[in-house]
Amino acid sequence: MSTGNDSNVSLAVNGGIDFGAKLSPKQLIALGYYLDDDTEIELTTFQQLIIQVSEEKVEEVKNSLEKVGLHVYKVGNYVKSLRTCNFCKGAEEEGMPTAMELNRRIAGQDVPFTLRPAYTGCPNACGEPLINDIGVIKRKDRYDLYVGGKAKGEDARPGVLLKSSLQDKELFTLVDMVLEVYRQNGRKRETFSKFVSRYGLDNLKTYCDRSNSINGETKK
Ligand code: SF4
Incomplete structure (x- = not known):
């Protein structure tokens, strides 16, 4: 840029x-x-x-x-590198390999407006996943995915839960889908949190469920 x-x-x-x-x-x-x-x-x-x-x-x-x-x-209208917590309880227990793989997959992807993803290794959520566009919280050996958090402005708000208890591969797939629906349907320079409000959480869930079942059928 x-x-x-x-x-x-x-x-x-x-x-x-x-x-x-x-x-x-x-x-x-x-x-x-x-x-x-x-x-x-x-x-x-x-x-x-x-x-x-x-x-x-x-x-x-x-x-x-x-x-x-x-x-x-x-720098620009791309997915930023994944912000993480400090993994104070250890790399494996807090899912550092999953965070690295998620970052490798999504950082730098084109999106309508700069998107901030955050990851945190336990529900203490030190990496502030709920006030970022996409937030992941590890719970035991599963992951919860939040979307649409916004840290700045008078309309600041926490992200909402899109899906809980995901395995790592399911998390990667779901994040891919979320980014794709934003790319396909987001307006130019529309922030992700605004997009989630306009597009609707239910529509986002429906899109992801439908894509998931189509992909599942393709694999059979
Ligand atoms: S979120 Fe959990 S694992 Fe990560 S730094 Fe905070 S307490 Fe440690």
Whole structure:
């Protein structure tokens, strides 16, 4: 996405999904290598650093940052990288592999407006899944999926439960469906929470149930 300077591109960078949002000195040095001394780096509430790099250097910067374990994402009308809790009770117990796989599948997908997904490893919900567009809460060995949360504005509100007690593969499929229905039916620059209100939770559930049964029949 072009910014104030037409030849510059915004990139979102973070350390990937781990026990908390952390960066190492090695990663910070790699990050600073491509940035001018007076460059401003935006630190977002979504565990991302936003940097500006010249258009012709995007691939080089991306490769170099990925070599030191940083993750680089597009900025704009895409699904953002998954915000997570700190997995304080352990990677397996809190489903870190599931969070990583969910992030791998959805981050960077095209959507009508920037979409913020969040994941949390237990019902304490430290990763604030209910005030993000898509929120996942792990409960024992199952996952609950919430949609349409909104943290900002006078119309801020918690997300609503779309489906509970999902296995990980069911969660991935359902999130894919939700993103697809938003892509197909969302208006240009319509936020996901507005879309959920306009389209209706029941319609969203019906769409997902129908798609699920069609896919199930196809597989037979
Ligand atoms: S949501 Fe649960 S697992 Fe994650 S940091 Fe909070 S208490 Fe720990």
